[in-house]
Amino acid sequence: MTTVQAIHFPAPPGQASASLRAALAQCRPGHALPRAFYTDPALFAFDMHHFVTAHWHCVGHTSMLAAPGDFFTAELAGESFILVRGDDGAVRALLNVCRHRGARLCDQSQGHAHQGRFVCPYHAWTYDSAGELQTARLSEPDFRTADFPLKQARVHIEEGMIFITLAQQPLGLAHVQEAFAASARVYGWRTAKVAARKTYQMQANWKLVEENYQECYHCGPAHQEYAKRHTYARTEAQREGADTAMRERNAALGIALRDTDFYFRKAQPGQESADSIRSAMVDGVVSGSRDGLGVAPLMGDFKGRGYDGGSSFIDVGPTSNFVAYPDYTLLYRTIPQTVDRTAFELIWLVDSAAQEGVDYQLDALTWLWDHTSQEDRHIIETNQRGVNSVFFEPGPYNPMETYARQYSEWYLEALRAALSPA
């Protein structure tokens, strides 16, 4: 029986509350967040303790851990975790910190643990794939290895997607299950495999990354290729005809896809948020690709049914975003690192039977979102450089930024709740 030493992210120092109160006092409804939320390390500590680590985060897909001993490492809130499948078949998230003197246990981004063991590169303490310390070289006779298991984050798997949380009282997953059943299940994620992974490093606060992801006001000027393919780059009024056609196509296909819905404001207390938005693509476009045509074999329920001209955007909690086409899915992870450093990782999933070079070409598969993400990195870093100005005064969100505004309000609500007495 594994001893789970759960992790609790440390609380920010007491004096950080004063910085947060001052920043909250500057917030104006309907406006972007004040500068301190993107620049103050004390507020970053609040973000991590009261918001980010209170939620669930998708770190990868079960196909990355096909056999016992398979592992990959994932970062969250400046911490590193080893996601590993144990000999018992269970997936665990082990804190990548040796229980001796704290060395980083595993430096590889993915691999297979030799004989199911992780050996610390410093003094060779050796752990099994359940995180139990097996041997500690030359220790005193009364040394008890059982007292030094690796710490662990909690793990949940939904439709093949692996989520972890550091919350003391994890949020429930009813909304996530509902959104996945309504929108994600038809894409066949359970039987998907990872075709590509790419990480984009940015000199920017993590909230600028997520706010940017949540709005498509910038898509017209910043993403010409994306905007040629997705009607989401248009206003709601401009999109209406296309979305009506999408609904009719869904009904004809008998696919129970949820209409536009938004849960950031609707999540029941104690439940993780999840939303799913179904959106038509531009006429003649069936996938996120160079020529608008499919780039990989159809997945899930789309096999035998064909393309339907739509794509789905599914969000879970504050950092996990999914974009699904009938032939591939993209997991888009925002990874907060420090107050002014964030990464996002893109993971492309295709049907597990699809063969690279035969059924799909990597370059064709990754082209649109690699291109779009490089553009995003540029505009997000540009955003941070401007926000760094002491003269920055937050302007109003545009109607096309409704989701970004709701995201900020959701975040502020959590911080306000953290300050108010229980």
Ligand code: FES
């Ligand atoms: S720090 Fe890992 S064995 Fe010493």
Ligand SMILES: [Fe+2]
């Ligand atoms: Fe973008």
